[in-house]
Amino acid sequence: xxxxxxxxxxxxxxxxxxxxxxxxxxxxxxxxxxxxxxxxxxxxxxxxxxxxxxxxxxxxxxxxxxxxxxxxxxxxxxxxxxxxxxxxxxxxxxxxxxxxxxxxxxxxxxxxxxxxxxxxxxxxxxxxxxxxxxxxxxxxxxxxxxxxxxxxxxxxxxxxxxxxxxxxxxxxxxxxxxxxxxxxxxxxxxxxxxxxxxxxxxxxxxxxxxxxxxxxxxxxxxxxx
Numbered sequence: 274x275x276x277x278x279x280x281x282x283x284x285x286x287x288x289x290x291x292x293x294x295x296x297x298x299x300x301x302x303x304x305x306x307x308x309x310x311x312x313x314x315x316x317x318x319x320x321x322x323x324x325x326x327x328x329x330x331x332x333x334x335x336x337x338x339x340x341x342x343x344x345x346x347x348x349x350x351x352x353x354x355x356x357x358x359x360x361x362x363x364x365x366x367x368x369x370x371x372x373x374x375x376x377x378x379x380x381x382x383x384x385x386x387x388x389x390x391x392x393x394x395x396x397x398x399x400x401x402x403x404x405x406x407x408x409x410x411x412x413x414x415x416x417x418x419x420x421x422x423x424x425x426x427x428x429x430x431x432x433x434x435x436x437x438x439x440x441x442x443x444x445x446x447x448x449x450x451x452x453x454x455x456x457x458x459x460x461x462x463x464x465x466x467x468x469x470x471x472x473x474x475x476x477x478x479x480x481x482x483x484x485x486x487x488x489x490x491x492x493x494x495x496x497x498x
Contacts, residue, residue, distance in 0.1 A: 275331065275332075276331075276332055276333045277329060277330065277331060277332075277342070278329070278330045278331075278332065278333060278334060278335045278336045279326060279328070279329050280326065280327050280328035280329070280336055281324050281325065281326050281327065282324070282325060282326075282327045282350075283321055283322050283323065283324045283325070284321070284322040284350070285316055285317065285318070285320075285321045285322070286316070286317040286320050286321075287311070287314050287315070287316055287317070288314065288315055288317055289311060289313060289314045289315065291305065291308065293305060293308075322350070322351075323350075323351065323398070325348060325349055325350040325351075325353075326344050326348040326349070328341060328344070329341070329342040329344050330342060345400070345401065346401055347394070347399070347400040347401040351395060351396070351398065354395045355395055355396075358388070358391060358392055358395060361388050361391075362388055362389075362392060365384060365385045365388050387402065390402045414462070414465065414466070414469055415462065415465075417453075419446070419449045419450060419453055422449050422452065422453060423444075423449060426441055426444055426449075427441040
């Protein structure tokens with residue numbers, strides 16, 4: 274079997290107790306951070322961090338002498354895994370916040386699901402999800418945006434003179450945003466989701482049944498050959 278040289282590390286906190294005279298807690302914390310005198314510091318043996326990998330090389334005793342290997346990110350320090358993955362999650366949030374088309378939303382939602390799975394694995398100390406594993410494919414059953422609400426407000430006011438005396442432009446963007454957040458938070462589509470799942474399951478079963486005769490014919494033909 275091949276040999277590998279692995280450099281592993283753990284962090285041990287070093288701390289000090291020092292008194293600072295300051296106007297408030299914020300200023301005191303700032304003085305502590307800017308203080309570079311660590312004489313009398315102590316090591317905290319009770320708060321040692323977990324072991325993580327900081328380097329890897331092929332062959333024995335080859336640290337920094339042969340080609341460095343790329344270590345899977347789930348062997349990195351937990352805090353570093355969180356920092357690295359934050360940029361991915363932030364990018365996905367930005368993309369998803371600007372997606373209007375349901376098809377494009379589903380495309381990015383699949384990637385968001387994969388990123389969320391990795392985000393859940395990091396604090397649990399688990400390995401990253403297998404990138405080759407088949408990702409679940411979400412399906413958007415309901416999607417609306419604030420522009421559609423604005424349009425609907427105009428239609429309602431135009432056709433219902435009793436509902437309100439306000440003109441449509443009296444409802445501003447903040448009103449619409451707050452209403453969308455409230456409605457989305459209060460919505461319970463569990464029954465609709467259950468029905469959709471049931472219909473999809475039955476449809477998949479029927480589809481497989483329709484293809485079964487073709488499979489049987491193919492199987493018989495292969496036997497004859």
